[in-house]
Amino acid sequence: MFRVLIAIAAAAALVGCGTSDDRAEARGVVERFYDAVRHEDGDAACALLSDAARKAVESQSGEACAAAITRLDYAGGAIARAQVFVTSARVDLGGGESAYLDRGADGWRISAVGCKAQEGLSSEVPMDCEAEA
Amino acid sequence: MRRYVRESSLGLFFLVIFFAALVAQALVGHSDFNDQQIAHNDPTVSLGRFLTSSVFLVDVMENWQSEYLQFTLFILATIWLVQRGSTESKPLGKEGLESDEEQKVGEHAEPDSPKWAKAGGWRLAIYSHSLLVVMTIIWLGSWFAQLVTGRVVYNAEQFDHHEAAASLWQYAGTSEFWNRTLQNWQSEFLAVASMVVFSIWLRQRGSPESKPVGEPHESTGAEG
Numbered sequence: 001m002f003r004v005l006i007a008i009a010a011a012a013a014l015v016g017c018g019t020s021d022d023r024a025e026a027r028g029v030v031e032r033f034y035d036a037v038r039h040e041d042g043d044a045a046c047a048l049l050s051d052a053a054r055k056a057v058e059s060q061s062g063e064a065c066a067a068a069i070t071r072l073d074y075a076g077g078a079i080a081r082a083q084v085f086v087t088s089a090r091v092d093l094g095g096g097e098s099a100y101l102d103r104g105a106d107g108w109r110i111s112a113v114g115c116k117a118q119e120g121l122s123s124e125v126p127m128d129c130e131a132e133a
Numbered sequence: 134m135r136r137y138v139r140e141s142s143l144g145l146f147f148l149v150i151f152f153a154a155l156v157a158q159a160l161v162g163h164s165d166f167n168d169q170q171i172a173h174n175d176p177t178v179s180l181g182r183f184l185t186s187s188v189f190l191v192d193v194m195e196n197w198q199s200e201y202l203q204f205t206l207f208i209l210a211t212i213w214l215v216q217r218g219s220t221e222s223k224p225l226g227k228e229g230l231e232s233d234e235e236q237k238v239g240e241h242a243e244p245d246s247p248k249w250a251k252a253g254g255w256r257l258a259i260y261s262h263s264l265l266v267v268m269t270i271i272w273l274g275s276w277f278a279q280l281v282t283g284r285v286v287y288n289a290e291q292f293d294h295h296e297a298a299a300s301l302w303q304y305a306g307t308s309e310f311w312n313r314t315l316q317n318w319q320s321e322f323l324a325v326a327s328m329v330v331f332s333i334w335l336r337q338r339g340s341p342e343s344k345p346v347g348e349p350h351e352s353t354g355a356e357g
């Protein structure tokens with residue numbers, strides 16, 4: 001009986017294990033992205049987007065990702081929090097903006113950035129993002 | 134060894150098919166998860182990563198908790214509730230915790246009774262409820278594990294939809310958590326009800342879960 005309980009407790013604990021590295025990596029990706037945007041380095045910023053997000057930026061703007069990505073409307077701010085669940089992450093910035101990331105073969109990549117809560121709507125409504133897959 | 138296997142064949146059989154089904158669930162669950170990841174333009178994961186993820190664990194835990202709840206409630210209910218004609222019920226009139234003599238404890242214990250049944254005091258008190266206590270602990274433990282792992286899976290989907298994550302407390306109030314819980318509970322309760330009622334009128338020769346084939350419908354608590 002005790003072995004079953006230990007197995008259950010271990011299973012519950014495993015859920016939290018291994019994600020502190022993921023959180024650090026996700027924060028790093030978002031920091032480098034905003035750094036690239038500040039320095040108007042569109043290539044570096046686009047390299048941190050997921051393929052789907054990159055294609056969405058190009059299709060929405062009608063121009064190359066590197067040209068469009070630095071001209072979007074970002075609030076920015078210092079990184080306040082990073083959360084990771086399975087292969088999805090969200091990084092919240094001090095300015096009230098968030099970025100969503102997915103973990104792929106190449107590590108964490110941004111799938112949506114410049115996301116803000118929609119004013120006047122319930123918190124259950126998805127955020128409105130400047131660029132998203 | 135052969136004698137041990139023969140005398141433990143019932144337990145061994147169910148343990149073996151449990152492991153086989155768990156392995157099969159892991160393989161098809163991994164395949165299903167990756168299919169959904171691809172459909173959502175999300176990255177796929179390896180089998181090893183999947184097995185230690187909340188995605189797999191919540192599906193295991195939500196089923197374990199409902200099975201152990203089923204046994205917890207069944208053990209508890211059959212102390213005081215009866216069903217005329219059912220093999221799953223005590224004979225009518227025996228409702229309650231019964232006498233020490235009927236339960237072979239204290240001065241009524243036999244030479245080969247379990248040690249704590251002969252001991253008396255707190256040891257007897259604990260042992261007298263040990264089956265119910267263990268089932269309840271495993272039920273609550275696996276339900277808590279379902280809560281923890283279910284929240285992780287729920288929040289991954291929340292992020293996929295660009296929504297906010299839920300705390301453990303918030304997740305406990307979601308329809309997603311209760312949908313997972315209640316869909317399992319209803320089937321467990323139906324299974325017990327079916328067994329209690331079917332055993333009144335139906336028979337399976339040779340099984341102790343059935344009355345003897347020729348046993349009257351009115352006869353309660355008889356085993357085949």
